Amino acid sequence: MPQILVEDLAKTYRVAERDPGLLGAVRGLVHRRHRTVEALRDVSFSLEAGELLGFIGPNGAGKSTTIKILSGILKPDAGLVLVNGRVPFTDRIAHVSKIGVVFGQRTQLWWDLPVSEGFDLLADIYRVEPARYRANRDELVALLRLERVLDRPVRQLSLGQRMRAEIAAALLHEPDILFLDEPTIGLDAPSKLAVREVVRRLNRERGVTVLLTTHDMHDIEALAQRVIVIGHGQVLADSPFETLRANVLAERRLVVDFAHEAPEIIMAGVEIRSRQGQTLELAFDPARTPTPNLIAALAAAHEVVDIHVGEPAIEEVIARFYDLHGAGEA
Amino acid sequence: MDAARPYVAAFASRFLLMLQYCAAAVAGFATQCWWGAIKVMIYAAFYAAAPGAADASPMSLAQAITYVWMAQALLALTPWGADPDIAQAVRTGSVAYDRLRPVDTYWLWYVRSGAWMVSRAAPRAALMLLAAGLALPLLGLSDWAWGPPTDLTAAAFFAVSLLLAVALSSAMLMLVNLVVAATLTDRGAVTLYNPLVIVLSGNLLPLALYPDWAQTALLMQPFAGMLDIPLRLYVGQLSGAWAWAGLGLQVFWTLVLILVGRAALTRVMTRLDVQGG
Numbered sequence: 001m002p003q004i005l006v007e008d009l010a011k012t013y014r015v016a017e018r019d020p021g022l023l024g025a026v027r028g029l030v031h032r033r034h035r036t037v038e039a040l041r042d043v044s045f046s047l048e049a050g051e052l053l054g055f056i057g058p059n060g061a062g063k064s065t066t067i068k069i070l071s072g073i074l075k076p077d078a079g080l081v082l083v084n085g086r087v088p089f090t091d092r093i094a095h096v097s098k099i100g101v102v103f104g105q106r107t108q109l110w111w112d113l114p115v116s117e118g119f120d121l122l123a124d125i126y127r128v129e130p131a132r133y134r135a136n137r138d139e140l141v142a143l144l145r146l147e148r149v150l151d152r153p154v155r156q157l158s159l160g161q162r163m164r165a166e167i168a169a170a171l172l173h174e175p176d177i178l179f180l181d182e183p184t185i186g187l188d189a190p191s192k193l194a195v196r197e198v199v200r201r202l203n204r205e206r207g208v209t210v211l212l213t214t215h216d217m218h219d220i221e222a223l224a225q226r227v228i229v230i231g232h233g234q235v236l237a238d239s240p241f242e243t244l245r246a247n248v249l250a251e252r253r254l255v256v257d258f259a260h261e262a263p264e265i266i267m268a269g270v271e272i273r274s275r276q277g278q279t280l281e282l283a284f285d286p287a288r289t290p291t292p293n294l295i296a297a298l299a300a301a302h303e304v305v306d307i308h309v310g311e312p313a314i315e316e317v318i319a320r321f322y323d324l325h326g327a328g329e330a
Numbered sequence: 331m332d333a334a335r336p337y338v339a340a341f342a343s344r345f346l347l348m349l350q351y352c353a354a355a356v357a358g359f360a361t362q363c364w365w366g367a368i369k370v371m372i373y374a375a376f377y378a379a380a381p382g383a384a385d386a387s388p389m390s391l392a393q394a395i396t397y398v399w400m401a402q403a404l405l406a407l408t409p410w411g412a413d414p415d416i417a418q419a420v421r422t423g424s425v426a427y428d429r430l431r432p433v434d435t436y437w438l439w440y441v442r443s444g445a446w447m448v449s450r451a452a453p454r455a456a457l458m459l460l461a462a463g464l465a466l467p468l469l470g471l472s473d474w475a476w477g478p479p480t481d482l483t484a485a486a487f488f489a490v491s492l493l494l495a496v497a498l499s500s501a502m503l504m505l506v507n508l509v510v511a512a513t514l515t516d517r518g519a520v521t522l523y524n525p526l527v528i529v530l531s532g533n534l535l536p537l538a539l540y541p542d543w544a545q546t547a548l549l550m551q552p553f554a555g556m557l558d559i560p561l562r563l564y565v566g567q568l569s570g571a572w573a574w575a576g577l578g579l580q581v582f583w584t585l586v587l588i589l590v591g592r593a594a595l596t597r598v599m600t601r602l603d604v605q606g607g
Contacts, residue, residue: 073429075600097432108427112347124339125431125438127332 001085002046003177003209004070009043009079011065011233012036039065040233043079047211049176052203054224054241055213058322062233063213064103067181070211071101083177097126100170104182107162108169109154115165116150119172126173133172140168144198160191167198178202180212184219196222217318229321236325245317252291253310254282259303267297278305336433341441344415348449355453358406362454363461366402370395370474388538392477393565397536399476400561403458406451407495408531408556409503411520412510413443420511429599436504436595440588443507444500480566487573491560494580499556501587508594512601532558538567552587555580 017033018024040062047053055063068074069081072088072095081088088095102108109118123133141147144164149157157165163183170178180199184192200223202208214220220227220241227244229237237244256262258278266272266282269289273281284294291309298304377391389397416439419425428435459476466475479485509519528534530553537548537558548554559576562568568576 068426071430073426074602092429093432093434096430099430101427101430103426106422106424106427108424108430110343110347113343117343121339121343125336125433127335127432 001082003049003051003084004047004211005080005082006046006066006070007044007080009040009066009069009081010038010077011040011062011069011074012038012077038233040069040076043230043233043235045228045235045238047209049209050203050207051226052199052210052224053212054220054227055211055230056215056217056220056227056318057213057230057236059215061230063230064181066230067101067179067211067213071099071179072096097173098175099177099179100173100175101179102163102166102170102181102183104163104180104185107154107166109162109165111155112153114151114153115146115157118154118165119169122169122172128173132174136172136174137168140171143201144168145194160187160194163187163191164194164198167195171202175208177209177211180210182213182215184214184216192216192219199223229318231322231325237321244321250285250287251283252286254284254291254294254307255310256280256282256298256307257305259305263302267294270294336431337437337441340438341445344442344445345449348446349453352453355450355457358450359454359457359461362402362405362458366399366458366462369398369402373398374474389536389565389567392473393567394536394539395474396477396565397532397561399458399462400564401533401536401557403455403462403476404451404495404557404561405533406454407447407499408527408533409447409499409506410524410527412506413439413446413503415446416443416507417510421514425511425602429602435599436588436592439507439595440500440504440591443503444496447499447503448496477565479564480569483573484563484566484569487568487577488560488564491555491563491577491580494577494584495556495560498552498580498584498587501584501591502552502556504591505587505594508591508598511598512594527553527556530554531556532561536561536567538562549576550579552583555583 014034015037017035057063069076070088072092075089086095119137146165146168149161184195199210203210227241228235262278262280270282270284273283373394462476479488506520530551537554540548559580563573563576
């Protein structure tokens with residue numbers, strides 16, 4: 001049985017609405033209008049212990065809602081969720097003692113307490129055995145390079161330092177599953193790399209199952225073996241990232257430097273994407289126009305200085321995928 | 331012991347953090363001295379103006395004065411409005427993290443809110459005791475001072491009753507917190523509730539000084555146990571069987587409010603939408 005099992009999950013929110021302006025405000029006093037927003041409908045997937053899954057989708061797609069249901073905070077309207085054989089919301093206390101969660105946009109540490117005191121308090125709240133706690137804390141402090149921030153109140157930390165402290169805080173009780181909701185949001189490059197490194201090590205060395213949501217495709221590229229794309233509350237794709245890339249954008253790019261003036265037309269099936277002096281960026285489908293054939297044709301007809309093959313950027317793949325599924329932000 | 335560990339830690343942490351706010355305590359103390367002095371003078375004027383009525387009164391002037399100082403000292407122990415931390419947690423969505431802890435959310439918030447209340451009340455009460463209980467007699471103003479408890483029995487009853495008052499007030503505070511959690515605002519319902527607390531807890535006027543026909547109802551209602559019952563025990567206005575009844579009422583209301591609060595929390599959490607993100 002998989003460690004995380006989600007079947008036909010659905011969740012709706014009721015949102016109060018009012019018309020703009022004074023009249024709308026007055027009318028709202030008498031009659032409240034509510035709109036039902038379907039955050040999730042019919043989401044199913046499963047995850048084995050030790051997997052590292054990336055969860056992507058536009059804002060409002062239902063990623064965070066899924067994480068909040070999986071972590072026992074929200075009650076789903078319909079569907080089955082089992083984590084380690086438990087129903088998270090009903091069996092909350094037993095469930096949450098085995099998971100670690102980081103919400104990138106909020107802090108779980110106490111704003112006015114030094115980091116180390118926040119850790120102590122969490123160890124008490126999770127009832128971690130003292131010797132075990134000390135060993136764990138020291139290991140995490142070393143791994144996340146937190147030595148210099150331990151005595152500082154959380155409010156004085158930089159975002160990168162804070163996020164590393166947050167991740168340590170989520171791991172003090174040695175959870176088997178780690179949910180990370182946008183852990184790299186707003187971080188600079190070194191901090192992002194540090195976060196990715198820690199996540200990778202936890203997954204490989206300790207076998208922690210990781211489910212992370214992100215908008216940074218480099219997180220996905222660096223970490224996730226498997227990607228679920230979610231949009232409009234539904235699973236749009238569930239596959240290794242490379243498969244996703246191949247399915248969505250088979251398109252290849254070829255950048256060609258010509259010795260003389262660049263030609264106007266190359267051949268059928270090849271599109272000129274951009275032109276800069278004697279350099280052209282060409283787009284083509286390798287299934288219809290095999291790359292060697294195109295290169296041979298170019299070399300035969302023109303004097304070519306340099307050629308390199310490219311792939312569309314990962315952001316482009318995802319944007320294209322969202323477009324194809326009409327999954328842009330609601 | 332391990333079962334209580336998270337709650338003890340949460341209480342201690344909040345209590346120690348709050349104690350740092352000295353300036354707020356001193357400012358609160360100054361305001362309460364001012365109000366206390368005015369109230370003491372008003373009572374003195376009333377009792378002097380109607381000597382006959384004063385004899386018939388259920389409280390002597392000395393008892394009333396001690397009551398006033400203590401009510402001022404323990405002002406922060408009455409659940410006026412929601413715990414700002416919990417209100418903020420609900421508004422910003424960080425309530426999500428509270429639900430991630432392997433502890434009972436009701437008790438976690440209960441001890442945190444209780445710590446918040448006690449940590450605000452303790453320094454103010456200590457300062458008031460020094461000022462009204464020690465400085466005034468030393469200045470030769472014993473008639474206007476916070477007097478000692480009637481006798482040892484009264485002192486013992488007061489000590490127990492004060493602890494029960496903390497438990498009861500924390501339970502009431504939890505209900506206020508939950509109203510804020512459900513409505514996402516600490517205005518509205520809480521504003522309406524505020525004057526109710528001032529009057530019914532005895533803060534405005536000792537409950538014993540209201541008309542006779544209202545006495546039973548006033549003693550029975552839950553707010554009496556938050557201030558009036560402990561203070562009446564201290565000044566000896568409730569004694570014997572009545573003293574036991576007072577403690578019993580406090581226990582009864584604490585249990586009722588906790589049960590209501592727990593049911594309300596379950597309901598709020600089932601319908602919870604985490605705000606933002």
